[in-house]
Amino acid sequence: MRTPRSVCDEIEPDLLAVAIGEASARAVERVDGHVATCRSCREELGHYRVVDGMVGDLRAAPLTGEDGTLARAELVSRLADLRSRMVGYGIFPSPLGPVLIARSEHGVALVQYLHKAGAIPGHVRRLLGEDAVEDRAATETLSAELVEYLEGRRARLDWPLDSGRMRSEFQRRVLEATAALPYGAVASYAGIAARIGAPSAVRSVAQALRWNPLPIVIPCHRVIGSTGALTGYAGKHVELKQRLLAVEGVRTVAAHHDFKVRREAMYTLMDGEREYCVPTCGSLSSQPLSVLTLFGTRERAEAAGFSPCTSCRPDLHPLPA
Amino acid sequence: MAGSSVSRPVPSGVSMGRVMAEDAFEAVVAAHHAEIRRYLLRITARASDADDLSQETFLRAFRAYRALPPGANVRAWLFTIATNLGRNHFRGLSRRRRAYAEVAQHAPAGASERADGQLLADEARKRMERVIGALPEKQRMAFIMRKMHELEYTEIGASLRCSEESARAHVFQALRKIRRGLEGHL
Numbered sequence: 001m002r003t004p005r006s007v008c009d010e011i012e013p014d015l016l017a018v019a020i021g022e023a024s025a026r027a028v029e030r031v032d033g034h035v036a037t038c039r040s041c042r043e044e045l046g047h048y049r050v051v052d053g054m055v056g057d058l059r060a061a062p063l064t065g066e067d068g069t070l071a072r073a074e075l076v077s078r079l080a081d082l083r084s085r086m087v088g089y090g091i092f093p094s095p096l097g098p099v100l101i102a103r104s105e106h107g108v109a110l111v112q113y114l115h116k117a118g119a120i121p122g123h124v125r126r127l128l129g130e131d132a133v134e135d136r137a138a139t140e141t142l143s144a145e146l147v148e149y150l151e152g153r154r155a156r157l158d159w160p161l162d163s164g165r166m167r168s169e170f171q172r173r174v175l176e177a178t179a180a181l182p183y184g185a186v187a188s189y190a191g192i193a194a195r196i197g198a199p200s201a202v203r204s205v206a207q208a209l210r211w212n213p214l215p216i217v218i219p220c221h222r223v224i225g226s227t228g229a230l231t232g233y234a235g236k237h238v239e240l241k242q243r244l245l246a247v248e249g250v251r252t253v254a255a256h257h258d259f260k261v262r263r264e265a266m267y268t269l270m271d272g273e274r275e276y277c278v279p280t281c282g283s284l285s286s287q288p289l290s291v292l293t294l295f296g297t298r299e300r301a302e303a304a305g306f307s308p309c310t311s312c313r314p315d316l317h318p319l320p321a
Numbered sequence: 322m323a324g325s326s327v328s329r330p331v332p333s334g335v336s337m338g339r340v341m342a343e344d345a346f347e348a349v350v351a352a353h354h355a356e357i358r359r360y361l362l363r364i365t366a367r368a369s370d371a372d373d374l375s376q377e378t379f380l381r382a383f384r385a386y387r388a389l390p391p392g393a394n395v396r397a398w399l400f401t402i403a404t405n406l407g408r409n410h411f412r413g414l415s416r417r418r419r420a421y422a423e424v425a426q427h428a429p430a431g432a433s434e435r436a437d438g439q440l441l442a443d444e445a446r447k448r449m450e451r452v453i454g455a456l457p458e459k460q461r462m463a464f465i466m467r468k469m470h471e472l473e474y475t476e477i478g479a480s481l482r483c484s485e486e487s488a489r490a491h492v493f494q495a496l497r498k499i500r501r502g503l504e505g506h507l
């Protein structure tokens with residue numbers, strides 16, 4: 001665009017800068033010298049000063065629709081919502097391989113085995129959500145506690161949990177019933193189904209546990225098949241389930257690409273009872289696993305608040321170690 | 322195992338690295354929301370657009386806030402996000418035309434009640450607003466950032482992805498056009 005003809009080209013940029021108060025001392029000097037002798041540029045400097053004054057007035061004038069109070073209130077509420085969905089995560093080595101731990105402001109939202117170091121698989125990315133950020137500091141303590149747990153030096157992970165990654169109300173109920181299984185105990189999928197009042201939903205229970213967003217913390221490894229077979233864990237990693245159970249004192253035997261809990265080697269608790277037994281007590285051995293909880297050791301049964309049966313006296317006649 | 326803990330809220334005192342950053346972000350909203358919204362209102366001339374774009378500006382900023390280096394100029398950074406969103410917003414030509422039209426009609430509050438002596442000044446001011454509304458996008462944004470919000474040319478350059486010199490050139494060019502548009506009214 002051409003500059004107004006009334007201004008001398010060589011001084012025009014300096015003149016503008018002077019008019020809006022952005023000129024260097026040298027430019028001010030040049031303009032002063034020029035307008036002292038050039039009348040049209042002197043006039044134009046005046047015009048630009050008026051323009052700048054008008055711009056200043058415009059800036060100070062109230063704007064239609066200036067009140068942003070409502071907009072800000074809405075923003076604050078959307079930020080709170082975003083914040084509650086956001087997670088920070090860290091990836092840590094563990095005795096069971098690299099593990100990803102994510103937490104939101106509500107609590108721990110995700111624990112996932114990564115199997116291969118470094119790579120976050122697609123389904124875990126989806127669970128993390130697009131707003132996930134790496135935040136080792138926020139998850140470091142959790143990881144240290146998890147390692148203690150996996151090394152058998154800690155029996156509880158008393159973490160606040162964020163249920164946001166659970167898929168349904170049904171899954172939440174399954175996970176809640178599973179979370180109630182004591183350390184060192186196992187129950188069956190059918191047993192969990194019975195506990196949530198859906199005794200025929202055994203396969204759905206297995207599916208719900210298959211997509212447990214919080215393995216180890218919500219101990220789906222303590223849920224086994226009705227035959228005592230471990231049946232599956234973390235994809236095709238049933239050996240991790242066996243190792244977790246071993247840490248808790250539940251012994252298993254290898255069986256056809258799987259492992260099996262032997263009922264005859266387990267202290268046995270009938271649903272609703274307060275006393276645990278040897279597996280041969282009364283009619284226990286003919287009961288389906290779905291109404292029983294099995295413990296690897298007496299210590300675990302007693303730590304969970306159960307006392308030895310006064311008929312079979314597991315305290316006097318313990319199972320062979 | 323805590324059986325009923327599936328959706329337990331975080332007890333106060335649970336340490337979380339992010340909590341501090343989030344609290345700091347509350348302060349960012351408090352300090353800059355009104356100005357960023359005003360900037361977007363000047364850019365779009367529509368309160369509802371300014372609401373939407375300012376909200377989006379801060380939601381984006383919140384997501385990226387942790388990655389911002391300590392000591393960064395948060396205000397200039399917010400202007401950059403808002404400017405990008407504003408430019409995306411105008412990518413549809415029809416929208417831009419509509420915004421120009423609204424800027425052109427945009428009368429200062431209480432203009433009609435002014436005394437007769439003010440009429441000429443008001444007319445000049447309306448003309449100026451029309452010229453500003455019709456400026457090319459970069460010139461208009463640079464002009465508003467500089468003259469309405471007093472950003473530095475380096476900051477304006479960062480927002481518009483151009484050099485400091487280009488940012489200055491945009492503002493000067495805008496001033497020349499305004500000056501020409503007011504020919505006979507000064």
